[in-house]
Amino acid sequence: MPFIPHTDHDTQLMLQAIGVDAIESLFDEIPEELRCGSLVDIPAAVSEYEVGRLMRRQADKDRVELNFLGAGAYEHHIPAAVWELTTRGEFYSAYTPYQAEASQGTLQVIYEYQTMMASLTGQDISNASLYDGASALAEAVLMAVRVERASKSKRVLIPQSVHPHYAAVAKAITASQGIELVQVPYDPSTGRTDLEALRTHAGTDITAVVIPQPNVFGVLEQADEIAAWAADQGALGIALVNPTSLGLLRPPGEWGRDGVPIVCGEGQPLGVPLSSGGPYFGFLTCREALVRQLPGRLVGRTLDTEGKRGFTLTLQAREQHIRRSRATSNICTNQGLMVTAATIYMSLLGPQGLRRVAVESHTKTRALAAAAAQLDGVEPAFTAPYFHEVVLRLPVRASAVIEGMRRQGILAGVALSSWYPALADCLLVCATETKTAEDIHTYVQALGQQIEAAGGAR
């Protein structure tokens, strides 16, 4: 029996000890009419060899040569050590570190992680992770509303340049608590949030303002101006950031005049593979004064009975298992293993490595944009500076080139039409440090061919 160690002899001895004849008797409290029959629709068992072969076949179907997709999930080099260490049984198969003395490994990892994320974002405190970037944004909004109790409107401004999936998740999670998410349009020429449009909300009891940096187009927002405006309005700033970018870019803690007090984002770029969207992890950091409203676990350093340094979960009274219906969030299981990976990743890269990755990702995307702009009818859609993603305007519908390029082994980018109908001819493209000059050449060549095939000029 796979994974069940009982020999017949064991089972007999155990039944005897319990004092029943058969395992079936142990279910005798379940009303007979509730009992189901055999699960006939579930396939018969296969061996590990067979399932391995099956999975290899399925996985091979989805392999592609070159991936230029970004839009919230980024392909970076992940040092081999990251996952060789992360999948060590002691990390992989441990539970939440409630028994601190038996979990110092995990606890110290989280403490180190908290330190790194707090510094990266320019905040005082980082929690131990949330599910993913989008749900972290939702939690950040809920947190802001709890913090800003003075604001009765529960109105949160959210730029249209926030990843549409993130906006959707924030809406789905916060809607039933009477929170209103108000969109702020972007400037169609720069690709940045339209500050004029933002300012029309002045004096209307805004609870919080979400500031994406870079935004979904890869474009760098005028984060200082937005942060300052939010502060003027008495609204909490919520930064939504890419952690790789913070190897190079100014952290939200330093935006505007006094910095933004809540920062969230997607941790995937920090050593987590693309993996079809998950498991990733959301991060959430904040100013010290806000810690009581912070959702999620937190690890603190303390002393043991002999005065030795140790780590333990702390301020648990914020959490569901203690505060129940009045907790800061319902989150229990988080994304601990991903945090382990990210901590190891950041340790291996260090400040220098993370900066290099940021710079190289930026310059590779710039090189791609420049090369693509040599194609007739292709140009960057926006004028503002960008980080490591760029929106290219094509002479054809963007969706028209995707499938053709895929057949050439290239994932070309995201056709923005389904998210932004006005950008039907726009393709969101990302090159990271993983792309070579040759890769970029291959990309641009293929793009030219597919534009031609779709009826555009070459």
Place this chain on the structure above:
Amino acid sequence: MPFIPHTDHDTQLMLQAIGVDAIESLFDEIPEELRCGSLVDIPAAVSEYEVGRLMRRQADKDRVELNFLGAGAYEHHIPAAVWELTTRGEFYSAYTPYQAEASQGTLQVIYEYQTMMASLTGQDISNASLYDGASALAEAVLMAVRVERASKSKRVLIPQSVHPHYAAVAKAITASQGIELVQVPYDPSTGRTDLEALRTHAGTDITAVVIPQPNVFGVLEQADEIAAWAADQGALGIALVNPTSLGLLRPPGEWGRDGVPIVCGEGQPLGVPLSSGGPYFGFLTCREALVRQLPGRLVGRTLDTEGKRGFTLTLQAREQHIRRSRATSNICTNQGLMVTAATIYMSLLGPQGLRRVAVESHTKTRALAAAAAQLDGVEPAFTAPYFHEVVLRLPVRASAVIEGMRRQGILAGVALSSWYPALADCLLVCATETKTAEDIHTYVQALGQQIEAAGGAR
């Protein structure tokens, strides 16, 4: 600097402590005229990302769909746990367990391994591994010669049905010690060693007789008869066996009247991937009385100063680091990590699993042979029972089908022409438990097509 932790500051402090100005000064005892210049022919450094991409490209070139090659290296299912555990840093990056107290993990693994191998082969004692099956055969021959000092001839009979690479290795390693390896032909109809030919050596001071089971053709030798004859001649029997087969077949310790006292072979089938031929490991087991002549490391169980059970290397006086020029062998570094994998593999399979693998490998190969024999002109070359490899006689030169089948994604087998010119139309094929009925069907279809293409009948 990859892998070198020194900051400039560290280096300065260290040089100061030593009392020199520059690292270069530390090499001042090397005569100037010996110093070389820069290693200009070696390529510049690449990052882990770059080398990963390069290696992936190289590895992908060599992938094939279906492998029916055996001939000394066998594709079996390897449980995922085997290598996830074996590559844990504590096993992977440890040295030889000379400091026993700091190496109980490795030592206990080897003790368990020794137990399993001794039982599998029906012997008393197993060493801790040799390099591979072929060099284990060479060491077994040397051991037999040392044991059988009474025999002055140093003549060892070695059937032609021993894997030709093994015979070559045994020759290369033993030749300079004046050992004569005398070939014994196989019976061209059964594929077994020709007992008549063997018996012609009666009374000629034979030191030892090598008995392969199964032999290179997959055929089961008359091991009992050969073992008994060897004993009659006062020659030591050396069994050369496939360890998978011993899940099902009678162990050499029980061959003939009193069993064969030395057993060697290739451990690869026990959880070690094909990996282009290595690292594998050779095993060598023997009767208790022969232990002083056993080459290689040995782990023994003993007690610590508090009476607790522990493990340590033992009988080291057989080895080069103690006995130097009079050691049983020059072997030092062995194949420890492979032994770890094999021990975990055998633990996961157990007696039932190993037997199943043996039986299924046998029945799959039989099924293949039966299906292939449906093709015009294809038939088994030999009549004797076989284990999990079979020699097929084709209506064309065997080498003629290999490349065509490869292009169809199938490694067809070994064309025996280069080893046995008389078998130019023969193909040595192996199906293991990893092959499904569908795989076998695919194989036979492709074989038919390629025979046709090569001008043979369909």
Place this chain on the structure above:
Amino acid sequence: MSEPLIFERGRPGRSAGAQFPRHEAPHEIPAQFLRSEPPLLPEASELDVVRHYTRLSQMNFSIDTHFYPLGSCTMKYNPRGCNSFAMLPGFTQRHPLAPESSSQGFMACLFELQEMLKSMTGMSAFSLTPMAGAQGELAGVGMIRAYHVDRGDVGRTEIIVPDAAHGTNPATATMCGCTVKEVATRADGDVDLDALRELVGPQTAGIMLTNPSTLGVFDRSIKIIAEIIHGAGGLLYYDGANLNAILGKVLPAEMGFDVMHINLHKTFATPHGGGGPGSGVVGAGETLKAFLPVPVVDSTAEGFRWLDQSDLPKSIGRLSAFMGNAGVLLRAYIYMRLLGREGIERVADYAVLNANYVMALLSKAGFDIAFPDRRASHEFLVTLKRQAKSSGVTAMDFAKALLDRGMHAPTTYFPLLVPECLLIEPTETESKETMDEFVAAMTEILAEATTDVAKCKAAPVTTPVRRLDDVRAARQLDVRYSPPETRGNAQITNVAGD
């Protein structure tokens, strides 16, 4: 055994030089966007990092190293094959927005997973996106609310939750904008039906239940509960955290549940990873299936495709940026294929056998079982109230004393209902010998609790640290490292804990 922080290991200027681009081209990002100070990340060599995290890992208890009978958490063996295959490059490298045409392998796995989940629960449809049990609950309660609103019945804002429920249940109800009503538990462990009848009304959105409950018993009146709730116009949410006890025995849909989640990281052996990730896939019956979160996978003649909000207009929407914890889903899928029908039907048999076996032995050894007249489900409760009273040795002391005996502690002080309790769940993957060792250890501690209280209180002594000062941790909050030179102001102190 202790290990400095990775920051303490590093040195300015040190790096793992093979791990990032060797060169840095000049960039063109305007200065106003750039950070002036590098972040506080370790500056360490690759060996520093490998050695540090290898050593840290050894400071953990885990399933791979220790028996881990943590009630409600189902710490069963996490097969290594599930990990290896889920991490095949074709899966780990697949971008979440890859076109359907290059996603058919992945989508096939998800579709089959959806189908298997339907079979084993009786639900009509599943959505795989929720990233843990709590998010599954959020989805489910959100669906219940959306259903009522969709029918124009906007006043249903109360969610009933048993007093023994897991904390995520009431917390979820609140997050969904509902009010929580607690229903009491009877002395025999089942829900108090009279109390329940009094709670329901036109304001009732629904009830959240796990069955078997967190008390380790199967609620025999589940059918009546369903009638009461349905009769009042409410719906039933099944918290699938305890599915291990009834897998292949009872379909939640048959008990009357309208919507449910399953913690794949419990029943289907995906690893807990020191806190996560998990997966809380959510299934619904006919009433609620239109409201399931998106995306879900559909099978068509042209292959698998994603169903999104436009396909499922009543959906409560999107709960994750992409497709939930996809890698966890793959691991669970692989596990289900390995178990197969026979194996899945066997899970509850042996999980329940193990729990009842340990319960019987502990009872004989003199422990007080919280519900001694009931069958254990896959877990059961011991109460140490008597011991705490007589000798002062508490459930926490037992927990720590177990650590010294090389076993992880059971869940302590949950459910809150039962004083000084240990919730013990061996899971089906543990052997009789291991359980016998556990019983022996418990028995030994029980004896020690009368003969050597001080030793009980001093435990653990074999772990990397002794008992930690939780109050200090909260009062002198120290949740990040500051290098010595900056420590003065950056270290956070005196945020009073609570």
Place this chain on the structure above:
Amino acid sequence: MSEPLIFERGRPGRSAGAQFPRHEAPHEIPAQFLRSEPPLLPEASELDVVRHYTRLSQMNFSIDTHFYPLGSCTMKYNPRGCNSFAMLPGFTQRHPLAPESSSQGFMACLFELQEMLKSMTGMSAFSLTPMAGAQGELAGVGMIRAYHVDRGDVGRTEIIVPDAAHGTNPATATMCGCTVKEVATRADGDVDLDALRELVGPQTAGIMLTNPSTLGVFDRSIKIIAEIIHGAGGLLYYDGANLNAILGKVLPAEMGFDVMHINLHKTFATPHGGGGPGSGVVGAGETLKAFLPVPVVDSTAEGFRWLDQSDLPKSIGRLSAFMGNAGVLLRAYIYMRLLGREGIERVADYAVLNANYVMALLSKAGFDIAFPDRRASHEFLVTLKRQAKSSGVTAMDFAKALLDRGMHAPTTYFPLLVPECLLIEPTETESKETMDEFVAAMTEILAEATTDVAKCKAAPVTTPVRRLDDVRAARQLDVRYSPPETRGNAQITNVAGD
């Protein structure tokens, strides 16, 4: 911490059921070939096995967990990337007899490896097949003999070996049918040239040397040694075990060596794996290259191809069934690419810096350096003769006391020449802090050796076992487990050890 044997964990009839075929078809092998009793293999669940070997692994010291300054062994960091890429499916699944047409990826790596090895040694050609240093030596000495025989000079059967040489050198010479002549070492650590001149003659096949020697010093008279040997008609074998100290500084060919091996598991960071596997690739200059073992990889216009005995008729033949330890070769290849030219040139710099640094500090701390007037190579010798005499605390006691301080011991009692010695090799991948900690630990033990001899003798106390009884191990030989019921006769006892 202790762990039963896996046999003691199992139970008859238990198995890891996912790991082998679920069915067994009837087979047709005649009964006389079948075994009557199943072998003594564990009967355990997958969890039993995973837990057992995970726990065993934790009982080891290793580079990944501990500083490991084991002289002559070059225990440098084994990069994880080398392992991951060498284990790509295309490599692990490649059958050794796969046709050249589906082996071009693998063969390209080997060919480039051969070329890089030539560059860094000055040799004319390399064969990659030897599976460890000792087999490289076997190849090399075999080639020397074959060369003499090929010239008809059959009387050259003596191999000269320094008295400080590693045991594999004399053992190899014997395996090659040669007689060993030991040459003495001078007080300054270099070979005694006068003694050497007396040893050589028409019977001299050659000499085996490592330079820097196992004494941790570079033999300055190497050119003269080469002249003496070559002058007498012999050839020089270079034992490359200490290459780490001179990589990129001196080419062995320039020193006058005709043939050599490199331990890739030392200089090129392939893991030692608890004893192996390694790789002892062998290189030769013009005189001997025709005699290299087969196969080797050749590059032609049509791609890479294997050269076999038919291509290289003078080859000493085949030393492994297939292509040596191919996976080790891949790891070393990857490592060399990661280091690149710059990195390879840096290895010796920092390996030698580290050794000289530790030597300087230990000397200051009061330790006796065996060759105090010499530069250390990548390693150096401390002798504790004085301490052993005055307090009875031996090199072995120091070694064990280091274990208690969380560091692996240096090599002890090798070379045999220097009494009570520790051969200390930090390697270039260790940091200054780690070495400072080592020096502090050594200094502490040195103090303890006068103040608390009993404690030194009692060490180690923090390891899973205390000092083991080696004599008992040899006298009451117990090298395999026997289940209780068979123990009577199967247990082996009283084979006197020696």
